Amino acid sequence: MKSQKQKAKQKIIAILIVTFMLAMVFGSISLPNTWAIGSNTNLIQNFVNGELSMEAPATLAFNNLSVGVAGNSLANMDYVNFRDTRGSGIEYSISASMNNMFTSAAGTRNYLLNGNIAWFPQGCVLTGLESSNTEGMAKGSDGKFDAARTLINTSTNNGMGNYRINSLNVNIQYYGWGDQKAGTYQNTLTMTIS
Numbered sequence: 001m002k003s004q005k006q007k008a009k010q011k012i013i014a015i016l017i018v019t020f021m022l023a024m025v026f027g028s029i030s031l032p033n034t035w036a037i038g039s040n041t042n043l044i045q046n047f048v049n050g051e052l053s054m055e056a057p058a059t060l061a062f063n064n065l066s067v068g069v070a071g072n073s074l075a076n077m078d079y080v081n082f083r084d085t086r087g088s089g090i091e092y093s094i095s096a097s098m099n100n101m102f103t104s105a106a107g108t109r110n111y112l113l114n115g116n117i118a119w120f121p122q123g124c125v126l127t128g129l130e131s132s133n134t135e136g137m138a139k140g141s142d143g144k145f146d147a148a149r150t151l152i153n154t155s156t157n158n159g160m161g162n163y164r165i166n167s168l169n170v171n172i173q174y175y176g177w178g179d180q181k182a183g184t185y186q187n188t189l190t191m192t193i194s
Contacts, residue, residue: 036086050085052192062172070176075120077168080151082193088156095146096191097141104182110181115146116173124168126152132161151191 024192062073096119101112120142128134136158140150151165170189174180 054082056080068178073172080165083162093153094151100185101185105181105183109179118144120169125166129162
């Protein structure tokens with residue numbers, strides 16, 4: 001009988017030990033684990049639209065021509081910088097126009113017709129700056145300023161970024177009129193980006 005009593009005691013102690021161990025294991029797992037509880041933070045970045053802008057040299061000087069001697073006077077517009085930071089992908093173009101060039105001298109032939117002045121965008125160098133891609137951009141055709149001339153056209157979703165045109169040649173074609181007034185002829189080449 002004593003051994004049965006002792007066996008029952010051992011069973012009770014074993015059950016208590018197992019129960020205590022299970023309570024410890026499951027009790028520690030079910031405790032709130034505050035270091036694993038997180039919080040989500042939404043990140044928000046707004047990109048506000050920029051603008052369509054352009055810079056070109058303030059002055060463009062040509063070679064000298066002699067009155068009565070036919071010739072071409074060349075000038076190189078070193079750069080035209082332009083950028084589209086609107087973020088919309090809308091196409092745009094750069095165009096230019098000018099009127100006749102005049103001198104302050106009075107009398108006949110004190111002007112140079114804008115139809116004698118041409119530029120040559122097909123030969124210029126178009127470069128994308130700051131990893132800007134020139135794909136989808138087309139240089140305008142060479143021609144005289146008797147009408148507005150196009151320098152660059154872009155297509156939808158192209159031309160976004162910062163760009164530079166180098167070596168834009170501009171030419172005055174002089175036919176050697178003997179009654180041309182000597183002097184400095186001036187006018188404004190108006191370039192627009194839109």
